[in-house]
Amino acid sequence: MRNPTLHDVARAAGVSYSTADRVLNRRGGVAEKSVLRVQHAIDELGYQRDIHAANLSRRRSYVFRFYLPQGDHSFFTVLRQVVEAQAAQRLAERMQIQIHDVPPLDADALAAELSRIEAGDCDCVGIIGSDSGALTAAVERLQAMRIPVVTLVSDAAVEARMLYVGIDNVAAGRTAGRLLRLAHGRGPGRVLPILGALASRDHRDRLKGAHEVLTEPGRHLHLLPPIEVQDRSDILRQKLAAMLAADPQITGIYSIGAGNRALIAMLRDMPTPRPFVVLHELTAHTRAALEADLIDAVIDQNPDVEITLALQAMKAIADELPATPPEVNPTIYLRDNLPR
Amino acid sequence: MRNPTLHDVARAAGVSYSTADRVLNRRGGVAEKSVLRVQHAIDELGYQRDIHAANLSRRRSYVFRFYLPQGDHSFFTVLRQVVEAQAAQRLAERMQIQIHDVPPLDADALAAELSRIEAGDCDCVGIIGSDSGALTAAVERLQAMRIPVVTLVSDAAVEARMLYVGIDNVAAGRTAGRLLRLAHGRGPGRVLPILGALASRDHRDRLKGAHEVLTEPGRHLHLLPPIEVQDRSDILRQKLAAMLAADPQITGIYSIGAGNRALIAMLRDMPTPRPFVVLHELTAHTRAALEADLIDAVIDQNPDVEITLALQAMKAIADELPATPPEVNPTIYLRDNLPR
DNA sequence: AGATTGCTGATTGACGTCTGTCATTCCGAT
DNA sequence: ATCGGAATGACAGACGTCAATCAGCAATCT
Numbered sequence: 018m019r020n021p022t023l024h025d026v027a028r029a030a031g032v033s034y035s036t037a038d039r040v041l042n043r044r045g046g047v048a049e050k051s052v053l054r055v056q057h058a059i060d061e062l063g064y065q066r067d068i069h070a071a072n073l074s075r076r077r078s079y080v081f082r083f084y085l086p087q088g089d090h091s092f093f094t095v096l097r098q099v100v101e102a103q104a105a106q107r108l109a110e111r112m113q114i115q116i117h118d119v120p121p122l123d124a125d126a127l128a129a130e131l132s133r134i135e136a137g138d139c140d141c142v143g144i145i146g147s148d149s150g151a152l153t154a155a156v157e158r159l160q161a162m163r164i165p166v167v168t169l170v171s172d173a174a175v176e177a178r179m180l181y182v183g184i185d186n187v188a189a190g191r192t193a194g195r196l197l198r199l200a201h202g203r204g205p206g207r208v209l210p211i212l213g214a215l216a217s218r219d220h221r222d223r224l225k226g227a228h229e230v231l232t233e234p235g236r237h238l239h240l241l242p243p244i245e246v247q248d249r250s251d252i253l254r255q256k257l258a259a260m261l262a263a264d265p266q267i268t269g270i271y272s273i274g275a276g277n278r279a280l281i282a283m284l285r286d287m288p289t290p291r292p293f294v295v296l297h298e299l300t301a302h303t304r305a306a307l308e309a310d311l312i313d314a315v316i317d318q319n320p321d322v323e324i325t326l327a328l329q330a331m332k333a334i335a336d337e338l339p340a341t342p343p344e345v346n347p348t349i350y351l352r353d354n355l356p357r
Numbered sequence: 358m359r360n361p362t363l364h365d366v367a368r369a370a371g372v373s374y375s376t377a378d379r380v381l382n383r384r385g386g387v388a389e390k391s392v393l394r395v396q397h398a399i400d401e402l403g404y405q406r407d408i409h410a411a412n413l414s415r416r417r418s419y420v421f422r423f424y425l426p427q428g429d430h431s432f433f434t435v436l437r438q439v440v441e442a443q444a445a446q447r448l449a450e451r452m453q454i455q456i457h458d459v460p461p462l463d464a465d466a467l468a469a470e471l472s473r474i475e476a477g478d479c480d481c482v483g484i485i486g487s488d489s490g491a492l493t494a495a496v497e498r499l500q501a502m503r504i505p506v507v508t509l510v511s512d513a514a515v516e517a518r519m520l521y522v523g524i525d526n527v528a529a530g531r532t533a534g535r536l537l538r539l540a541h542g543r544g545p546g547r548v549l550p551i552l553g554a555l556a557s558r559d560h561r562d563r564l565k566g567a568h569e570v571l572t573e574p575g576r577h578l579h580l581l582p583p584i585e586v587q588d589r590s591d592i593l594r595q596k597l598a599a600m601l602a603a604d605p606q607i608t609g610i611y612s613i614g615a616g617n618r619a620l621i622a623m624l625r626d627m628p629t630p631r632p633f634v635v636l637h638e639l640t641a642h643t644r645a646a647l648e649a650d651l652i653d654a655v656i657d658q659n660p661d662v663e664i665t666l667a668l669q670a671m672k673a674i675a676d677e678l679p680a681t682p683p684e685v686n687p688t689i690y691l692r693d694n695l696p697r
Numbered sequence: 698a699g700a701t702t703g704c705t706g707a708t709t710g711a712c713g714t715c716t717g718t719c720a721t722t723c724c725g726a727t
Numbered sequence: 728a729t730c731g732g733a734a735t736g737a738c739a740g741a742c743g744t745c746a747a748t749c750a751g752c753a754a755t756c757t
Binding site: 371373374375376379386387388391410412413415416527 | 733734735736738741742743744749
């Protein structure tokens, strides 16, 4: 009744334990026909190697390393907390989770850090993806060293990584658009998108998604050209004030990137009825704003689920099991389904 | 640099391995001062027992058993699929996940099944909670046998279980109410709730939540008395048709329980503009309806996340680690953030 | 013939923990 | 001083796998 061991496999295949081991661990030096017999016995018995026993024997523990932007960017603070919490929990499962700081929004600095990794330093690394030649090269170097790379939050050039764990940003944008559309009922409206930079792929994707939904025919909704604020609150304050003064008809605001603190502060002083506001990432600030009715919806990428799934995937990759691409959905938070 | 072993602890405490083991596994027969020295060494070194090695040695594998309603109820079909998928995956982690069939909506039958469990049959059971004297007694019997019980989807009487893994149904109802409110803009409206039975706690909670949000002052929204359909499509068809004929002003429908197939079929034949529709649980049918624009929003309890977290919690309980009550949030699905 | 090569089997000692046995030490009570 | 029991130590054999070594055997080459 209990699971078969490699001994059972060897016996079933009519070879010695040594040979079964040589086949299982691809040590070579085994005749073709023996390989086949062992493989046949393996699927015959449904043998699954006991990973824990193997790890014990190898004295292996998984080392996963995350490169996270430092600084007081609220979302990354949340992300970091989630990783740290998991690090503490997973220690008992032989997972060592390291966090390395990198400057925010700086693909070259990240690339430089990655190129400092040596073979054996870790079993898998997780980074925030972005499109950058230097980064692509650094990731390719890691792949050559057989260190897999998982991208989080925002994807990187597709050829150069193992797995993307994160939301579909076009879908997230469409979702924001749908909420804005829903809130306008059948009436007209003008929606202003605010983003960090059009160069950032996730921001571009979200804008694209919102555009798709808002400009479907049969609606009287207008999506204004986005204002770019480089994640800086002073620029946001200035540009948004100018826009609102120039266009008093704005009925909706879609904040695509960071810098929500400044936006929320401005909303507090706005006359009612204020525009319908959708923004991204649940943080202490956006949560408070939602509770205070300063904004209407938050679209979150569920960092905790994201990290949990990323670690599962990393372990699967390290164990050379088939890693099913995990799915993270953009979550809509209204005042009433806030966590905790 | 590597994690300390029990040998290290024993050495640090100045006792033999045997004594350290006796303390760790509460075998008794150890002098008070030795217990203290060992415990001190344990936290001094931050010792964590290697669970995998321990399980290996004990030849232990976790047996978790779920009691799930059989029948073609769409949501439970999804739930069952999720459990089966996890069962296959977790096998490699020494988790045996069993599924036992029980008749749907029958707390007494479930209680009877539970009372058939004997000590040692499994390490933890998961059930769909409900309020029933027989069920409470059966769960208490299991507790006495030191078999923890986790409730899913809907909670049971609080004293008689270890952990509830599932959404807050009041919050789910509030969320539905918020969506309906949002879709009405500032205009008036009449919302019709449809539910299986008021006796069912999750249904009651959801209705309560929706009521809270829809009847807040300053709105011109009216929540009609719910129609009860006992999860049966013929009753739904009949009662809903009667309601719609009697009250042509209905602008919103909140379907709280099961029986959505019949509702969706009726919506297909409804003249536009149809009411704004919110319902629960993402299944093949509700998904198709969302894509076909027959309904507007689905509130889902994320069975996959729920089961993943339930298993994590079950394992933590079995390992006698502190089990943090996991959090599952009701998720809002619009057309644009559907998974996969 | 002897040497080389390729494949196979047998064996061993880890890894960290559990469980059991047996012998020893210590301490308090007699 | 003796005895009993409690506390402790020492040790061994598992659990399933890894990793390494050594020996044996047949087929092939020189």
